[in-house]
Amino acid sequence: MRRKWYWMAGFTLYFLLQNPICLMAEDPSLQDLVDQTPKNGILHLQNKTYNGNVVITKPITVKGRSRTSIKGDGTGNVILLKKTADGTRLESLRISHSSQNRNSEEEYSAIKVLSDRNVLKNLKISDSFHGIYLSSSDDNELSQVQITGIGGGEIAGQGNGVQLIRSHRNQLKDTVIRDSRDGIYFSYSNDNVVKDVDISHTRYGLHYMYSDNNHFFHNRFHQNIGGAAIMNSKRIELIGNEFSYQQGSRSFGLMLQASDENNVKDNHFYHNQRGLYIDLSQKNRIISNDFHQNRVGVELWASSSNQVFSLNRFFRNILPVITIGGRAKNKWSEGHKGNEWGDTFALVDLNEDKIGDIPVQYQSSLAKLMEDQELVYLFLPSPSIKIFEKINQFLHRQETVFKDPYPLLSEQQGGFQAGWFLLILFFIMLGMIYVQRRRKVR
Amino acid sequence: MTYIWKEWKELSRGKGLWLALSTAMIISVFILWQSKSLPSNQGFEVYLVSLYEMNVFLIPLLSLFISSFAVIQEKEQKTLMIILTKKESYRSFFLKKTIGVQLITVLMFLCWYFALALPMKFVFFFHVSSFWVFLLTFLTLLIIFNQIGLFLGSICDNRMQLIGANILTWFFFIFILDLLFLYFLPRVNEENITAFSVVYFLDPLHTLHFYLETALGLYPLDHMSRLMKKMVWLPPKYLLPITLLVWLTLSFELSIRLRRRGGIS
Numbered sequence: 275m276r277r278k279w280y281w282m283a284g285f286t287l288y289f290l291l292q293n294p295i296c297l298m299a300e301d302p303s304l305q306d307l308v309d310q311t312p313k314n315g316i317l318h319l320q321n322k323t324y325n326g327n328v329v330i331t332k333p334i335t336v337k338g339r340s341r342t343s344i345k346g347d348g349t350g351n352v353i354l355l356k357k358t359a360d361g362t363r364l365e366s367l368r369i370s371h372s373s374q375n376r377n378s379e380e381e382y383s384a385i386k387v388l389s390d391r392n393v394l395k396n397l398k399i400s401d402s403f404h405g406i407y408l409s410s411s412d413d414n415e416l417s418q419v420q421i422t423g424i425g426g427g428e429i430a431g432q433g434n435g436v437q438l439i440r441s442h443r444n445q446l447k448d449t450v451i452r453d454s455r456d457g458i459y460f461s462y463s464n465d466n467v468v469k470d471v472d473i474s475h476t477r478y479g480l481h482y483m484y485s486d487n488n489h490f491f492h493n494r495f496h497q498n499i500g501g502a503a504i505m506n507s508k509r510i511e512l513i514g515n516e517f518s519y520q521q522g523s524r525s526f527g528l529m530l531q532a533s534d535e536n537n538v539k540d541n542h543f544y545h546n547q548r549g550l551y552i553d554l555s556q557k558n559r560i561i562s563n564d565f566h567q568n569r570v571g572v573e574l575w576a577s578s579s580n581q582v583f584s585l586n587r588f589f590r591n592i593l594p595v596i597t598i599g600g601r602a603k604n605k606w607s608e609g610h611k612g613n614e615w616g617d618t619f620a621l622v623d624l625n626e627d628k629i630g631d632i633p634v635q636y637q638s639s640l641a642k643l644m645e646d647q648e649l650v651y652l653f654l655p656s657p658s659i660k661i662f663e664k665i666n667q668f669l670h671r672q673e674t675v676f677k678d679p680y681p682l683l684s685e686q687q688g689g690f691q692a693g694w695f696l697l698i699l700f701f702i703m704l705g706m707i708y709v710q711r712r713r714k715v716r
Numbered sequence: 717m718t719y720i721w722k723e724w725k726e727l728s729r730g731k732g733l734w735l736a737l738s739t740a741m742i743i744s745v746f747i748l749w750q751s752k753s754l755p756s757n758q759g760f761e762v763y764l765v766s767l768y769e770m771n772v773f774l775i776p777l778l779s780l781f782i783s784s785f786a787v788i789q790e791k792e793q794k795t796l797m798i799i800l801t802k803k804e805s806y807r808s809f810f811l812k813k814t815i816g817v818q819l820i821t822v823l824m825f826l827c828w829y830f831a832l833a834l835p836m837k838f839v840f841f842f843h844v845s846s847f848w849v850f851l852l853t854f855l856t857l858l859i860i861f862n863q864i865g866l867f868l869g870s871i872c873d874n875r876m877q878l879i880g881a882n883i884l885t886w887f888f889f890i891f892i893l894d895l896l897f898l899y900f901l902p903r904v905n906e907e908n909i910t911a912f913s914v915v916y917f918l919d920p921l922h923t924l925h926f927y928l929e930t931a932l933g934l935y936p937l938d939h940m941s942r943l944m945k946k947m948v949w950l951p952p953k954y955l956l957p958i959t960l961l962v963w964l965t966l967s968f969e970l971s972i973r974l975r976r977r978g979g980i981s
Contacts (some may be wrong), residue, residue, distance in 0.1 A: 333869055360936060452962075496758065499936065499939045511887075517756050519934060521929065521934045521935045521936070522939060522940065523940050524940070525883045525936075545758075647902060647904060649941060650898075650901060651944070652916075652922075652926075653897065653898055653901075655769065655893055655925065656894040657773070657891060658891045658898065659894075662898050665895075690832065701742070713755060
């Protein structure tokens with residue numbers, strides 16, 4: 275028996291002497307690997323989970339593979355790019371588990387960027403307070419990023435997908451953000467470009483404070499409480515975006531509040547509680563947008579004036595436009611081109627120039643009611659709204675909402691009526707055949 | 717079972733059920749055709765809401781006529797008199813009639829919507845849970861207005877009276893009720909909002925529409941104002957069965973208590 279124990283002890287000792295590293299040494303930490311990478315060098319990570327947090331202080335490239343993951347310890351930022359790390363590249367990484375602490379000195383995120391000219395590409399971020407936080411960080415490129423917030427619960431407990439504070443000339447492309455407080459939050463950040471970004475299930479897809487000259491192209495904001503809330507900002511360009519399915523009691527596709535000289539062009543507002551909501555804003559250009567099946571196409575508060583609406587298409591909205599707090603001074607045409615109003619108005623076009631021969635005037639009695647009582651929105655889908663409007667028209671209780679001097683002829687309207695007409699004709703013919711056959715049988 | 721078979725024979729021989737069904741079919745197909753171009757993967761839910769909104773105009777009217785005529789026919793053809801002389805109480809007769817009418821109409825419409833599910837699958841991203849939500853909402857609408865129709869059939873003496881009652885009831889639910897709400901709205905404040913909400917959600921059309929939109933995820937209930945939070949004091953998934961129960965019980969009991977015999981002494 276004793277001999278057997280000797281043999282076992284001897285074998286174990288031999289194994290330990292032969293392979294000391296296997297049992298005694300640990301893998302170098304991610305921080306060690308980052309520190310060991312020379313300036314402007316490339317760190318290739320393996321297909322495994324690395325433990326964070328990690329601080330990058332010099333420009334390097336960190337490149338992962340399809341399943342490379344960096345998991346924070348839940349006490350701070352998972353990856354922090356310090357001021358001295360200008361020009362860092364982070365590629366193909368899954369990053370998770372930042373601190374969610376709201377009582378700390380700073381708000382944490384999966385990636386916090388303090389340096390300039392960085393490239394963040396092909397990243398998947400989850401289980402973090404903010405996704406990417408750019409703080410006084412300029413000229414960065416973010417692309418193919420997928421950020422999933424923690425969703426649900428109280429709004430204060432959630433961070434933003436991407437947060438830009440005093441950060442300028444950044445580009446964000448091909449990104450998907452969902453279940454965060456706000457999709458992208460801008461504050462004092464100018465000249466940024468956001469393109470092909472999909473944001474859903476957030477409070478505001480885009481939340482915007484004191485940031486000027488930013489550009490948004492072909493993004494999708496859907497199923498948020500508010501699609502994009504642009505506040506206290508100037509000269510924002512929104513072109514070719516889709517704002518859809520924002521349907522809560524206070525929801526809107528796009529809100530311009532205290533924001534002037536913005537260009538809203540070729541966007542698609544579809545199935546929102548309010549397509550476009552304008553308050554305290556001046557000189558915005560609303561051109562060539564589609565307002566389709568919203569409860570209210572455009573809600574204009576009287577505090578807003580000098581907007582230009584031209585070449586927009588309004589189709590099957592319950593109320594195409596409503597002005598609350600009195601009629602404001604806005605232009606409903608530009609260069610003799612008004613807007614398409616679908617089946618709201620029957621137009622006459624004798625000279626066939628696709629412009630109605632007589633100006634149209636839209637009147638409604640709902641503005642006063644909406645101003646005083648938000649529950650009116652619950653009744654907008656009701657068929658009795660039209661009767662309510664008719665009764666008030668008869669009693670002269672309506673106010674003029676807008677006057678379009680050059681309404682455009684609607685092509686969709688014609689198609690829709692033709693469809694109905696053909697269908698009815700088809701069923702009348704079927705009915706006639708049926709009656710004739712029955713007569714023959716008798 | 718005999719009653720259900722008898723009811724099926726009566727309803728299938730009449731034109732009402734087939735007219736209702738064919739109307740529902742035409743509407744469904746037409747809206748499907750119109751909705752083909754709906755953007756993004758939420759198109760299916762929007763189609764279901766549009767379909768429901770169109771059904772709201774027709775299904776109440778058609779189900780009122782189908783179910784009320786099923787009762788008045790028993791009175792006019794004197795079959796009610798024969799049944800009641802066979803030691804069967806009016807309550808028992810009415811219960812069997814209710815089960816028969818409800819079961820047949822529900823099954824007929826279920827068959828149609830299951831058949832429609834096939835083209836839906838080709839046109840949209842088909843979400844099974846959304847489809848079930850739609851079916852639940854639609855069938856609740858059908859059942860409530862069937863029951864109201866049975867009630868009207870029970871309290872009216874003749875066909876002319878019944879036609880008037882049906883049209884008035886339909887007009888009341890679709891138009892007048894909401895008009896009354898709209899005129900009352902300026903007086904609603906935080907103190908009386910709960911009472912207003914109870915009355916609001918007792919209208920089955922309000923509850924069903926609200927349930928459908930919230931259950932399909934088109935109307936989120938988070939981030940609501942204080943007033944709206946007080947308005948929606950109970951989740952819609954509870955409001956729906958409560959409304960159904962209230963209308964079924966009320967219509968059934970009133971049918972028994974206020975019944976007219978239609979010439980039977």
